[in-house]
Structure formats: structure tokens, C-alpha cells
Amino acid sequence: MNSNNLMPQPCYHPSIEGAQHGAKSLVQFLDYAKKSGATGAQPSNFMLQDANGGFQSAKEIKDAFTKSKLNLDGISAHCPFWVHTTAWTNSPTVRPFIPADVAKKSAADIEKWAEDYCLRLLDLCAELGVKIIPMFWGVAFGWELATGYPWGFWKGGDYDLLKEGQDRFVKKTGKLRTHARKLGLYLAHEIHGGTAAMTADDFNMLVSICGGDKVLAVNADPSHCWEGEDFETRFRKVGPRVMACHVKNFVIRRGMPLRMMSPNWPDRAMQFVDLPSGDLNMARYAELMINIGYPQRYCQVMGTKTAPLVVEAESAYRDLDATSANGIGYVRDNLCFPLAAGSFEDGMGA
Numbered sequence: 001m002n003s004n005n006l007m008p009q010p011c012y013h014p015s016i017e018g019a020q021h022g023a024k025s026l027v028q029f030l031d032y033a034k035k036s037g038a039t040g041a042q043p044s045n046f047m048l049q050d051a052n053g054g055f056q057s058a059k060e061i062k063d064a065f066t067k068s069k070l071n072l073d074g075i076s077a078h079c080p081f082w083v084h085t086t087a088w089t090n091s092p093t094v095r096p097f098i099p100a101d102v103a104k105k106s107a108a109d110i111e112k113w114a115e116d117y118c119l120r121l122l123d124l125c126a127e128l129g130v131k132i133i134p135m136f137w138g139v140a141f142g143w144e145l146a147t148g149y150p151w152g153f154w155k156g157g158d159y160d161l162l163k164e165g166q167d168r169f170v171k172k173t174g175k176l177r178t179h180a181r182k183l184g185l186y187l188a189h190e191i192h193g194g195t196a197a198m199t200a201d202d203f204n205m206l207v208s209i210c211g212g213d214k215v216l217a218v219n220a221d222p223s224h225c226w227e228g229e230d231f232e233t234r235f236r237k238v239g240p241r242v243m244a245c246h247v248k249n250f251v252i253r254r255g256m257p258l259r260m261m262s263p264n265w266p267d268r269a270m271q272f273v274d275l276p277s278g279d280l281n282m283a284r285y286a287e288l289m290i291n292i293g294y295p296q297r298y299c300q301v302m303g304t305k306t307a308p309l310v311v312e313a314e315s316a317y318r319d320l321d322a323t324s325a326n327g328i329g330y331v332r333d334n335l336c337f338p339l340a341a342g343s344f345e346d347g348m349g350a
Helices: 026-035 058-068 078-089 092-097 107-128 142-146 161-183 200-209 231-237 282-291 294-302 320-335
Strands: 012-016 132-135 186-189 216-220 242-247 249-252 270-273 307-311
Touching (some): 078 161, 132 216, 132 242, 132 294, 161 186, 161 200, 200 231, 231 282, 242 294, 294 307
Parallel strands (some): 012 307, 132 186, 242 307
8 A cells, every 4th residue: 555645634725816816817817826836816806797798608617727727715795894894984985896887886786786787796606616715795884894993983972883883794794794694604704903893802792683693714924913903812712604715915014103194005014924934823823724624714614635725825025926826836835734633742752
């Protein structure tokens, strides 16, 4: 018997997120992912659109992945879901993610468009067998609470922004959650600044106000743990609901304010960086994901043998394609390790 057959197998495979590579078509993105050494890919919803504003057929998408010999690890749907739960604020920041003619419409019309778009996207995911959708909910609680600023004034004699936001979230997301539940899908929120859940406690609050809705899942990403709540604390609090996983790193430049009105990334205190050189220990993060059950959960739901570690490496200085390719190689060589079959103490002693 070949002794290699007895070796422990990795539980992960290297994958890549497509939203940052939106200038590429689906075929171009998959070609880039394959040449960079990825085993799977997570295209953005925009990469799946056709020339008429609809979606490519499930067959066309499956054929593209079959030809590239890559796993379809999920569909990054952050933008349309964020638009859906943010449009009510009348913020112009939703415009980059919607058609120009839709952007001219009222907030209510934009929200309705986004809801219809997300429902159609969920149908496509179900047809593709993609049961876990990485995304994030928008500013359902308003921009005042989204700042997280530690003073009061969120509640007065005739208003309660937190309670109003809770009611708004339950109502606005109800149709999407119901449809996802009907299709057997999970909506994996990326806990992130400026969204409906910016901390683990925020997310658990969403689950509570929605009656424990099982479709509310988490897309783990350690790079958004840069204001006090480290990734160990955050993802242990929501561990049973972590069903998707991004791999991303950052650095904090000391002596600079974490929040500033500078749109230029090189000037900012928190910067996303290549995976090997950031402040976060990626190996410890990958181990934590195993400890809280992410790969086991993903494989069970998706029917796969390994779970993706989805690279989302960005840099204020380095070329994006080069940074992501470097990240794929780093994940492949450092994080897709064979799992221990038992304790290291098992072989000690007589």
C-alpha cells in the first residue's frame, strides 16, 4: 500500500474573491485565478451578469468553472445586499453599485430594485448549488449608529434610533431571508464597519431580533478586527454561524487616528496589506476557523471535501493582481496544512 494514502489530508484549499478584480470578466478572472495557483474562486455578482443586465445562465457559469478546473466556492454578493439595506438613507454611496438609470430613482425605488436583484441572484445561487452567499447587510440602523461614536443622543423623548433600526432590519430583510430559507441558502454577513453588524455582539443582536433565523450566517474576515475586538474574540462569539471565510491582513500605523477623512489609502492609519507582512497571524486565524468548526460546516453544507480560504489581499502600494497572487501562494503553502489525527502526546511514553 502507498504510505501516502495514510497521510492526513488538508481541510482547506486556496481560493480568491472576485470583487476587487471587477475589471475582469468571469472567464478572465478564472484564468487569472488558475494561473495564480488557486483551487477555487468566488466571483462577484457583477461577473455573472450578462449584457442585458440579467445573469448568465447557470450552465454558462458551470461550464466556465469546468473549463478552468476550479471549484465554485461561492458568489460575492456584498454590493447589492449593502445597497438594499442602505438605500433608505438616500446616501449617494450606493450609486457605484447600481445602473445609472436606477441611481436617478427614489430611495424606495432603488431599494425595490436591489431587493428584486438579490432575489434573482439567490435563485441563481440555488441553481448553481451555491448554498452559502458571502455578503453584508447595509446601514439599517442609520449613519449615526454606524459611526459607533461613544456618546449618547441615539435616544430621546420622541425617538430611539436603535429600536427603530431593529424594526427596520427585521422588516426590510424579511423577504430576502424568507426566500433564502425556502431555497436552503445561508446569507453570510461579513462583520464590517458601516454595516448592520459591526461587531460580534451586533450580529448576535440581529439573530435575536429575527427570532434566531438560521439563514443568518457569518463570513469571517480578520482584517476588519482593527478597533479593539480581535479576531479570536469576535469569531468565537459567533462561531456556530461562521460558514464562509475570507483571508486578509492589515497594518496599523502607530500614532495616527484610526478614523480620518482621507480617501487616499497610503495616508490612512489602517491599511490592508499583503498576507505575509501584516499585523495579523494568519496561521492562528486558520487554526481558529478549524476550532470553531468553519471547514467542517462548509463541507457539510456544500458537499465538498475541503473548505476555501478565500484570499482578499489588497495593498495601498502593491499591484492588486500581484498582491492577490502572492496571497494565493501564501495560503497554499502555509495555511493548507494536514490536520492532526490526534494529540501530539499520543506517541509519547512506552
